[in-house]
Amino acid sequence: AQSVTQLDSQVPVFEEAPVELRCNYSSSVSVYLFWYVQYPNQGLQLLLKYLSGSTLVKGINGFEAEFNKSQTSFHLRKPSVHISDTAEYFCAVSPTNTGGFKTIFGAGTRLFVKA
Amino acid sequence: GAVVSQHPSWVICKSGTSVKIECRSLDFQATTMFWYRQFPKQSLMLMATSNEGSKATYEQGVEKDKFLINHASLTLSTLTVTSAHPEDSSFYICSAKRGAPDTGELFFGEGSRLTVL
Numbered sequence: 001a002q003s004v005t006q007l008d009s010q011v012p013v014f015e016e017a018p019v020e021l022r023c024n025y026s027s028s029v030s031v032y033l034f035w036y037v038q039y040p041n042q043g044l045q046l047l048l049k050y051l052s053g054s055t056l057v058k059g060i061n062g063f064e065a066e067f068n069k070s071q072t073s074f075h076l077r078k079p080s081v082h083i084s085d086t087a088e089y090f091c092a093v094s095p096t097n098t099g100g101f102k103t104i105f106g107a108g109t110r111l112f113v114k115a
Numbered sequence: 116g117a118v119v120s121q122h123p124s125w126v127i128c129k130s131g132t133s134v135k136i137e138c139r140s141l142d143f144q145a146t147t148m149f150w151y152r153q154f155p156k157q158s159l160m161l162m163a164t165s166n167e168g169s170k171a172t173y174e175q176g177v178e179k180d181k182f183l184i185n186h187a188s189l190t191l192s193t194l195t196v197t198s199a200h201p202e203d204s205s206f207y208i209c210s211a212k213r214g215a216p217d218t219g220e221l222f223f224g225e226g227s228r229l230t231v232l
Contacts, residue, residue: 032219043121043208043223044159051218090158094219103221107158 002027002093006106014114015083021076021109023091031093033074034103035065038088047089050074061085086113117143119211121224128199129232136194136227138209144189145211149221150182153206165192199231 007022025031032051036044048059055067065076074091091106118141128134138148146167151159163184164172171184181203183195192211196203206228210221 034220036223041124041206041226041228043119043226044210044221045223046220049218049220096219103219105158108156110156 002029002031002095002102002104004091004093004104004106006089006091006109008109009107010110010112012112012114013081016080018079019077019081019085019111021089021091021111023074023076023106025072025074025091025093027072027093027095030096032096033065033067034092034094035059035063035074035076036090036092036105037061038090038108040087044090047076081111081113083113083115085111087111117211117213117222119145119209119222119224121209121227123227124225125228125230127230127232130200131198133195133197134199134229136196136207136209136229138192138194138211138224140190140211140222143211143213143222145192145222146189146214148186148192148209148211150184150192150194151208151210153208153226155206159208162194196229199229201231204229204231 003026005024013019034049035047037047038044048057050057050067058064063078088108090108094103120139122137148165150162162177165184165186167186173179186192208226209224
């Protein structure tokens, strides 16, 4: 079975400051890793994904994440946040042998960017 | 990218009535769609997996007679909340997976907020 732990439920940060949203996962099989963003009253939108290869993954809106297999982590980072980055962020894992059928989501981290 | 559209975005209904929510994949064929329920400030709870041309697979604890799912075509899945009650009020989200290339990525609809009075 898989599990996803997002270590921070809320992260307040000032505009233009860097931010890191933490995600740890547990799985006995190899997984794909994802970060999704959800703006208020909207569905989820893919920020970035790790399938294989380089452990540093770049996504949309200036976000990046690094896959660390030994620490089973996939932390999301942005060097300088904007007000518009205020949203809910979900880390997710999907076993590579299930094609997305068993995607597990973390509880979410609310990023609040202050002026 | 792949686009999934969900309709309606907002719906208010009286207790005891039924409400249908549609989920469409606009530019790809989705053999499998997923329906989630999301409570305020919480993560997504998978309700069921919808496969085109076959019965949906419901997660444990989800009443299949309450939440009817139909996946009649490769681009449309519907969720009908039957005899809705105030406790069914929630944000419902659908997602779809693309057949190929299959990377496990899910494409989400915009969500539907149901309020039952």
